Amino acid sequence: MVDNFQLIKNFIHQTKESGFNKKTFFYSIQFLVCVVILWEYNLKFLNPTWDAISQMSRTFVVLGVEQNPAFVEASTMVPIILFTSLLFYLLAQNNFSNIIKKPQDFNSYSITILSLFTILICIILSIFLDFSAQIGMPFLLIGASMYLAYLMNFDNSTVNRIFHDPKENYIDGIKVLSPFLLFILISIFIALFPPIIKENIIEILSFILIVLVSVSALHILSESNNVLDHDKKNSALIFTIALPIILYSITRLLFLLHNPDTVTRERWDLSWSFMNDTNRFEINAWPIQPDFPEDIRWKFYLAAIINSVRITLVSIVLCTILGVIIGVTRLSSNKLASTLATIYVEIFRNLPLAVLLFLVALQLGESLPLFADEANISGLIYYSNQGIYIPNPQTSMILISILLITGLWSWNKYRDYNAQKDPDYQYYDNPLLWPLVLIFCIFLIFSNASHPDYIKPNMAIPGTWDIVEGSGFEITPEFLGMIIGLTLFTASVVAEIVRGSIQSLPRGQIEASISLGLSSYQRLRLVILPQALRSMIPLLNSQYMNVWKNSSLAIIVAYSDIFYVIFVMMNNLGKLIPLFLLLLVTYQAGSLLISGIMNYYNSKVTKVKI
Incomplete structure (x- = not known):
């Protein structure tokens, strides 16, 4: 695993050695344009995501009745958002083949196990701790998803070294685990932070995402990067860039299902219970002909x-x-x-x-x-x-014809197999055989119809x-x-x-x-x-x-x-x-x-x- 800080340091050192020329100038302009676009893109999707989570986390109970129609229990909202983010993370990791083929080999998907544990910890904390709806819960959900993007910069070997010999590889342990512990502490005590930080928390998260994107891009551009890991680095870059819109889509759908507006909420009711009622029109179908108006x-x-x-x-x-x-x-x-x-x-x-x-x-x-x-x-x-x-036609005649055609096809496959296995094996292939069999089957089907x-x-x-x-x-x-x-x-x-x-x-x-x-x-x-x-x-x-x-x-x-x-x-x-x-x-x-x-x-x- 290439050290992120060392990679950035090497990039800056190479830039200084090459001097400020026309090529460097154009690269700098391109980098600044990308940063500006990413900044606007992150704010465009993180702001409504933050507002939706905040509104769905806010509870107001009067005489035992919840007055906020958009309220969603933390035990429901947090698993949906985090497990959806985890699903996209696993798709980007492309570790399913190792899990299916070698489930007993934990070393081949240890980074996946670590990401699953971090998500479970966040879910447990959201249930047992009282995170503020205004800032604590949104920071927890967005921060946990961003930590998954951070984990994309590590591989299974790094996690295996930490688990097998934590004392010897404590530096790797600090790199992997300290951001998670830090963001958990911030989520719990963020209400005590100065107003200037709380008011600009979305801008801070946007800046962190830009840093993660830059690190992933440097990994791809680095000549020291292993060719075998190139696809994984591309996946890390794509996942990090797509994370704001993924979070926006999840929270937007949840908010639509619990929208304060009654008409919108009923329009997005996905219960499908109405499909159990009897139908109001008739159709012509085969072999299942539903009866109007008895059938559902x-x-x-x-x-x-x-x-x-x-x-x-x-x-x-x-x-x-x-x-x-x-x-x-x-x-x-x-x-x-x-x-x-x-x-x-x-x-x-x-x-x-x-x-x-x-x-x-x-x-x-x-x-x-x-x-x-x-x-x-x-x-x-x-x-x-x-x-x-x-x-x-009678069903029995159709079945007999299907068995006859299947038998002839199997016989031809058997002859082809013998011909491939034994070069001396010869057989005569009559081009009229199949047409004659098909004509016979058609006659058989309609003979007793x-x-x-x-x-x-x-x-x-x-x-x-x-x-x-x-x-x-x-x-x-x-x-x-x-x-x-x-x-x-x-x-x-x-x-x-x-x-x-x-x-x-x-x-x-x-x-x-x-x-x-x-x-x-x-x-x-x-x-x-x-x-x-x-x-x-x-x-x-x-x-x-x-x-x-x-x-x-x-x-x-x-x-x-x-x-x-x-x-x-x-x-x-x-x-x-x-x-x-x-x-x-x-x-x-x-x-x-x-x-x-x-x-x-x-x-x-x-x-x-x-």
């Missing part, structure tokens, strides 16, 4: 999530297939095919998705016949502007024909419109990803595969696409997440997705903030899930790491 809003929310997941999964599969075909076709030697593929990409890639969905919905409404004039295909598929009814049956509940009233519930599987025009729009739009981008990934491959791949006697299909499947996947998957990851997020435009075609359901709930209830947070968490969770799956697959495709 949580069930409608779950059904809406499944609706969004359905269109996302189907669109991802279809846009991948169509995108690969279009992308490969763009590289075809057939001029007509490549030109048509280029026209498709340029049209749909440059067309806004909202406009495309509107055009698709308009075209479906104009093309599909009225329900009274419902058409059919061989008595199996009925279609109208009310929906498309297809034979309803129940066909749509017509019924006329009231024979006296004309035009009252309907389809018996459960006799056919319904595909709504809204679902079909979303699938068509998302597939056409995303496939145009996927096609460009496929084309660019294939063209990025080194020359000679086609010639080498031709020399091996591979057909065009085999060249594409065994040589070209497997190599192109390495650059394709990260870009496909982004597009698949875009499909999930673009599904929020389903309101254009009146499809009951999660955004549509939450939007209607917002209008009915007025609970904008909790419902918006629920919507935010839902889309974020879906994006993270897609990203996690694609990153896992990417790690299997490529093993290259830096």
